[in-house]
Each structure stands twice: as structure tokens, then as C-alpha cells.
């Protein structure tokens with residue numbers, strides 16, 4: 001059976017500037033024709049006919065664009081490291097691995113605006129004078145892959161890729177590369193190892209990837225959403241882009257929101273939007289009329305914030321940092337009152353244990369150990385010393401591992417312990433959850449009797 | 453470029469023209485990169501990767517055998533054993549768990565009479581639990597072979613299984 005092509009539902013637009021969700025999605029709105037009718041590829045034309053590669057980087061630097069892959073690194077600064085006259089090939093790799101739990105916005109971009117992503121990738125490649133570019137897409141993606149594959153072929157056929165693009169003398173080939181199931185391959189150096197046909201092991205820096213990256217050549221890795229911003233920046237200019245959003249958070253953020261929420265989905269917000277209005281009004285509030293317990297703001301690797309910490313906050317980098325967390329990948333997970341946080345922690349830790357690549361001792365040993373402890377607590381066999389031990393293992397990963405998977409797992413776990421220590425103590429003392437132990441508010445499978 | 457000798461390439465001979473076409477968009481020295489795409493293509497056809505496939509791929513690409521073995525072991529989508537005709541992969545990460553993934557797994561276990569990691573006796577279904585598939589807003593969900601099935605309920609699961617059994 002072939003299911004209908006699954007695409008994320010569209011909701012009424014939020015107020016504020018939009019770079020992505022600014023047209024009605026239809027069965028054909030992802031095509032080259034539709035994209036061109038919306039002004040697509042005009043920025044590419046502008047850059048190739050009237051700008052030097054360094055001018056493109058200058059505009060991106062002026063825009064203040066911050067990376068959307070999780071670390072919010074300034075895109076212009078990353079590109080600026082590449083020495084255009086070093087005589088080496090330079091590569092741009094678009095990171096479409098989207099594996100951070102809670103994040104599904106790149107999927108929206110790839111499904112609905114594949115040409116915008118491609119135009120951004122061509123512009124980035126032009127800026128660093130690349131002849132070949134790569135898109136690393138997670139192996140499980142099916143529709144996003146097909147949309148991207150078809151869009152690339154459309155672009156080749158229209159003279160927007162390949163030799164002598166738009167007759168300007170600039171040439172670029174794009175390799176669309178599918179992963180094969182690995183979260184850690186979303187980490188930039190692991191991704192490049194995977195692109196070289198190897199297992200996806202992250203590596204230590206220095207040397208930076210912009211110095212020695214893919215096949216030892218200077219390489220820029222950027223997230224899908226980061227690159228999808230480039231056509232607008234080239235089109236309207238860096239200064240104009242900088243005026244959107246907030247000074248320290250220019251532009252917009254694609255938020256994927258999920259969990260105990262009436263209207264989960266993908267939303268584009270202009271930085272500075274009210275966090276509470278977003279959750280309670282735009283997303284319809286919490287399921288079952290419950291209160292909000294907490295939010296994981298930017299993928300499970302960011303620290304949890306409770307309902308109080310969100311009061312009066314805006315959605316932007318400074319505000320999230322001031323609250324003690326991060327915007328991260330924009331993957332927001334909403335958790336209702338009455339949810340057992342011990343079991344939440346266990347699900348998260350099971351994930352980290354599964355995905356640790358095993359190179360670093362604190363991560364390899366620590367992830368499994370933490371999962372075993374949490375498993376034991378959830379079985380009602382927790383021991384009083386378990387809480388301290390979880391903290392201890394979390395701290396042992398801080399700054400001691402090659403990539404930030406180990407650190408993030410530690411931060412995520414200790415943030416949950418900091419906020420909800422009494423739930424862990426209760427579970428350990430009484431051998432059962434302080435609540436009903438459930439993770440769901442409305443469980444479609446509850447009535448048919450399952451494992452619970 | 454390595455010229456494959458036909459008698460050694462019984463399994464992958466017919467795929468080689470396709471592999472050669474892929475090379476046109478790669479920089480010249482990128483043969484090793486083809487390891488993962490070639491393995492994906494081989495598995496797409498056979499359903500798993502056999503020892504003889506690996507021998508032939510090593511000869512064709514000129515990469516170390518060890519590298520290919522490591523790659524197959526590292527990535528969760530590769531398998532050295534045949535799986536059921538329909539591979540049901542249920543996401544059990546956080547967002548899906550908040551929306552009923554555990555119940556979905558239990559429901560499938562009951563219906564199929566197997567546990568995650570197992571295949572039904574008739575070879576039709578393999579059940580697995582997997583980590584986030586970037587479908588968190590439409591949870592609970594599962595992937596059946598290549599296709600995402602989202603916002604699942606007992607009724608939609610019943611209909612889907614019936615369709616697949618037919």
C-alpha cells in the first residue's frame with residue numbers, strides 16, 4: 001500500500017515576517033515553475049551577474065545570520081575562514097540529517113521549498129568558489145529525498161546547475177547523498193566521514209573543518225534552514241535582513257513543536273515573538289485542558305525550562321540563554337502537568353545510549369550506565385545513591401568528549417534532575433511514580449489495552 | 453577508474469552502469485564515497501547485503517573490505533540478514549512516547565504475536581523500535597519500509613495491516 005504523500009499540515013500564519021511559510025502550499029507549489037513565479041532564483045541571477053563571491057559573504061556577515069543547526073554559529077564568519085586563493089577545492093555541505101529529537105522543520109523546507117534550499121546552496125558555493133557541493137540527507141527521509149532529487153534534476157535541466165550556470169561561466173555540481181541511519185552523523189565532522197564512505201565518527205578539532213574538511217579540503221557545513229535564508233539575504237541585502245527579528249537574533253526561526261499540544265506542527269516565527277502566546281494561543285494550548293509543566297526548547301539536547309521560566313519570555317537566542325537554555329534546533333517539546341519526568345528522562349537516555357558512537361570512554365560507558373540506572377528506578381528498584389550517581393556521570397561527560405553528544409546528554413539529564421528532583425526521590429522511596437506514571441495525556445491506544 | 457571484470461561481478465554487474473553515472477557529479481577522487489550509496493542500492497534490490505555483494509563491491513570500488521564491513525555494522529539501516537516483507541519501525545523517542553508510542557508498540561506486538569526485533573513466522577512482518585524520525589508533530593508514527601505513516605490510531609493500524617496482508 002502506498003500511503004498518501006505525508007506532508008506536515010499548514011496552520012494559519014503567525015504575525016511577523018516570513019521567509020519560508022509565505023505562500024499557500026499546494027500539490028505543485030514545490031516545483032521549479034511555482035518557485036520561479038514567486039521570484040525564485042532571482043538572487044542567484046543577481047549574485048552571478050553583479051556580485052563577486054566575497055560580496056556574497058559580506059552580505060551574509062552583515063545580515064548577522066546565525067546557524068540553525070543547533071549551535072547558532074554566525075554563518076558569515078564560518079564562510080569567511082575559507083581562503084579563496086589557496087588553490088584548493090572548497091566544498092559546501094548542506095546538513096539535512098535532521099535527527100535531533102523534536103526537530104522536523106528541515107523536512108518541511110525540503111518538502112515544500114526544495115528549490116529555495118538549492119538556491120541557497122548554490123549561493124554559498126559561489127561565495128566560497130566551490131565547484132562541487134553536497135547535500136547529506138538522512139537515510140529514512142523518503143518524500144523529502146524525492147522532492148529534492150526531482151528539484152535538482154529540474155535545476156540541471158533549466159541550466160541552474162552544471163556547467164556555465166545561466167551563461168555566467170560559474171559551474172557547480174550537487175551530489176545528493178543519503179545517509180543510512182545514524183544520529184551522530186548530523187554532527188558536522190561525522191557527516192563528512194560518512195560522505196567519504198566511512199562510519200560516522202566525529203573527530204577532534206583543530207583542525208577546523210573550514211581548514212581540513214571533506215577529503216582534507218576546506219569545507220563549510222551548514223544546516224538546511226541556514227542555507228535557505230541565503231537567497232533572501234542576497235536579494236534584500238544583509239542590512240535589511242538584520243532589521244527583521246531582534247538585533248542579536250536576526251531573521252526568523254522555524255519552530256517544530258510537538259508533545260502534549262493541541263496543534264503541533266511547524267511554524268515560522270520572527271525572533272522576539274511571545275513564547276506564551278505561541279504555545280497557548282497559536283498552538284492551541286495543552287491537551288486535555290491541562291496546565292503546562294515544562295518545555296524542552298530546542299531538541300532534547302537543550303535544557304528543560306518549566307512554565308515559570310517561560311513567563312514573559314520571547315522566542316530568541318538571548319531570551320532562551322537568559323532562561324538557562326538555548327533555541328538549539330528549534331525543536332520544541334511541550335510536556336503537560338502530571339507527566340512523570342523520571343520516565344521522560346529514561347526515554348531521553350535510552351536515545352543517547354543507542355546513538356553514542358562509542359569513541360570516548362565517558363560517553364560510551366556513561367550513556368549505558370545512566371540508562372541502566374533510570375531503567376532500574378522506573379522498575380521500582382531505584383537506590384538512594386542513584387540521583388548523585390546520575391549527576392556524577394553527567395558531570396564526567398562535561399567537556400571530556402570529542403563531540404557534544406556526551407555533554408548534551410549530561411546537561412539534559414541534570415537539568416531534569418535540578419527541576420524535578422523530588423519526583424526521582426519519590427520514585428526511589430516508594431517504588432512507583434509520583435503521578436500515574438504515564439507519558440501520555442490522550443493515548444489513542446489506551447482503550448485497546450497495551451503495555452502501559 | 454577501476455574497470456570491473458565481468459565474471460567477478462555476478463551480483464552487481466547490472467547495477468554498475470548506474471554507479472558509473474553517479475560518478476559524473478562527484479569530484480574526481482571520490483570513489484570511496486560511493487560505498488554507502490552502492491550498499492543502499494544493493495540492499496534495495498535484495499533486501500539485505502550478502503557476503504558476496506561485499507566482495508564484489510570491494511573489487512569494484514577498490515576500498516578496503518574492513519571499511520565496508522564497518523559501514524554495514526555502523527548504520528542502522530543496513531542489514532546482513534533478510535527481514536520481513538514489511539518492516540514496521542515504530543519511533544519510540546520522546547515526542548512519540550508523549551503521544552502513545554508505547555501503546556502502539558504493544559498493540560502491534562499483540563496483533564502480530566511478536567516482540568520488537570522479531571519477524572513473524574510467515575516472514576511477512578518485522579517489528580522494530582527506532583529513534584526520532586523527524587515526524588514528531590504527527591505522532592505516534594511508524595515507517596513501513598520507505599513510507600511514513602503518521603497520526604496512527606488502532607483503526608488506521610488495522611486498515612494498514614489488512615492492506616499489507618492482502
Ligand SMILES: Cc1cc2nc3c(=O)[nH]c(=O)nc-3n(C[C@H](O)[C@H](O)[C@H](O)COP(=O)(O)O)c2cc1C
Pocket residue numbers: 066067068069070071072073075095096097098099100183184185186187188189221222223224226227403404405
Ligand atoms: C550529535 C550531534 C548531532 C547533530 N545533528 C545535526 C543535525 O541533524 N542537523 C544539523 O543541521 N546540525 C546538527 N548538528 C550540528 C552540526 O554539527 C553543525 O554544527 C551544523 O550542521 C552547522 O550548521 P549551522 O552553522 O548552519 O547551524 C549536530 C551536532 C551534534 C553534536
Ligand code: SF4
Pocket residue numbers: 184201202355356357358359360361363364401402403404405406407
Ligand atoms: S561524545 Fe559520544 S557520540 Fe560524540 S564522539 Fe564521543 S563517543 Fe562518539
Ligand code: FES
Pocket residue numbers: 101102103543544545546547548549583584585586587588591593
Ligand atoms: S519523536 Fe518520534 S518522530 Fe520524533
